[in-house]
Amino acid sequence: MQIDALKTCSDSKARAGQIKTDHGLISTPVFMPVGTAGSVKSLSPDDLIETGSQIILGNTYHLLLRPGMEIMQSAGGLHKFMSWKGPILTDSGGYQVFSLGQMNKISEDGVTFQSRIDGSRHTLSPEISMDIQRVLGSDIVMAFDECTAYPATREVAQKSMDLTHRWEQRSLKYFRSTTPLYGHDQQLFGIVQGSVYPELRKESALALVEMGFDGYAIGGLSVGEPKDDMMAMTDVVTDILPADQPRYLMGVGKPEDLVRAVDLGIDMFDCVLPTRNARHGILFTWDGSVSVKAAREKDVHKPLDSSCSCYTCKNFTRAYLRHLFKANELLVYRLASIHNIHFYHELMTAMRAAIMDDSFSQFKADFFNRYNLKRSEVTV
């Protein structure tokens, strides 16, 4: 997999490009909304297209437990099951086993864990994860890794990274020995680990590039480490990764994180933040974020952001959104999610335009001049 039509900047590592998949072209930098259990929470495929979504993410762990791979295969894969015609990236399931799984047992072979839904026991290994992602039929498949917990000593981080490398090598070998099930192509991304240790991150990036994946992700960040560490690790890794292949910073992040990471040469992002915050009434604007449930909004008969072109801002007022939240009306979770996902895509579009114009550094300065970081620290 190549990143095509690459445009770079004179005073930043930021880059804009295109990624081709059998389900369509993706313009980068790109944000991928998270459709955990076969649905980007509260949004329909039409909503996703309307907000500007180009590619969405599905979670192997959740889909394995429910509806399960038998139903997924008889449906003809995740695209058909959820009626999403664009590209899909699936994770390997490893991260959720560690963060959500109960009684998980790790060995050289893989991980066994218990379903939090019905208590049933499951196993994930590099080979099983590849098989599952073949059944899901995602356009981009992630190698099976161990997400190193934070904090980790250098020794623990090294050991975890070494295991990840062996698992990724097995993922790659097995993936290349199997074929897609539904007639469209699938690409495999490797994941760089190494915790907050620059030398480990370098070693990991070099090892993965040596293996030769279709694209590269940076994992194990946004797990509690300081923001400066997240950015330092990203900086180290993007210096090593091949310029002509896609780079994906997993699980990131807030709007300001996206701007910083694009500046460091990242092409792809995913995060539950815009949808999760939306469901809690925290809506993003270019000035920071707004808690639309606040009492001060009760008689503000104006859109959240009158310059915003999303369905929500074009049709509804802050007073109405607040009322819907207070009355627990289901509609508001969708309206708020539409706004936040639209905002994230607008942010990526603006960054792409700045890169094409070789004015990204100016864009970044303007963004941080206007954006109120303190307000965006309202998280849930």
Add this chain to the structure above:
Amino acid sequence: MQIDALKTCSDSKARAGQIKTDHGLISTPVFMPVGTAGSVKSLSPDDLIETGSQIILGNTYHLLLRPGMEIMQSAGGLHKFMSWKGPILTDSGGYQVFSLGQMNKISEDGVTFQSRIDGSRHTLSPEISMDIQRVLGSDIVMAFDECTAYPATREVAQKSMDLTHRWEQRSLKYFRSTTPLYGHDQQLFGIVQGSVYPELRKESALALVEMGFDGYAIGGLSVGEPKDDMMAMTDVVTDILPADQPRYLMGVGKPEDLVRAVDLGIDMFDCVLPTRNARHGILFTWDGSVSVKAAREKDVHKPLDSSCSCYTCKNFTRAYLRHLFKANELLVYRLASIHNIHFYHELMTAMRAAIMDDSFSQFKADFFNRYNLKRSEVTV
């Protein structure tokens, strides 16, 4: 208010017509989705239009308690507040005071009750209800009545009906002495009471017609009485109501109830059933209803009804809908509501077409031949 372009049948009291409002023309018979608290649960105004909704209902009781009339007036009324450009009918608030209110105290003047949200005390009277509905700015305003509880002795029913008549006379007098707030016209409907006593229903209908309203509703049915009583009372009343004015059967009902009541000359209906059932996975088809949460649907990769043209049936399978219900995914409440509201509107459209064609009796026979009543008895 007239019902225009009236088409009647040779062997049924069924009729088709048009009602003009300043927010648009309504083709009858019509079903009105219920937007209790300023939102038809889970649906956006665009969804409502897409499913074929012509007019929606708002509940005075709920809107009075939240967001309250100060916010509603500063918003410029309910249409603007919820961004619904079509006609709105509001109830008088009386029914909910009796069914939901705590510590309500009834007198000749009206009713005082306590908010179930914050415990605050409120009063509703004919005059206050008219004032509130002026603030809401609904196209069709309902007179303030007492919904007679079921069962009621003849004496209790008579007493309640007499009070209703005095309240409706006051509603009419006060309404005619006030003017709309937002530049569009408002019409006032009277409500026939009389429980399950034909003589009382006749007396009530005659009394209201004598007062002279813009349209007439039949209230106090669908409150627990046998279906045959509901239909018998409707039959008695529609024989008396003026042919050239709209007739509205409040709070009804199931698909089969709508077919029976249209046969008796009813033009307008409202009910929470299609949206409430949808949220519980009970979806309507021409064959009856389907519980899409059932295990048997888990691998049915076909639409709920392949002949249905709603967004849900055009894009999603039963297996996917079941999965979303099992995973508590918010999207499914909207998808299910879209289907049920669309089905109700299709049913009304089919009845209208049959009336225009003078084949309503045949339509009714065909409907009941196909429709499985037992299945539709699945209620929640």
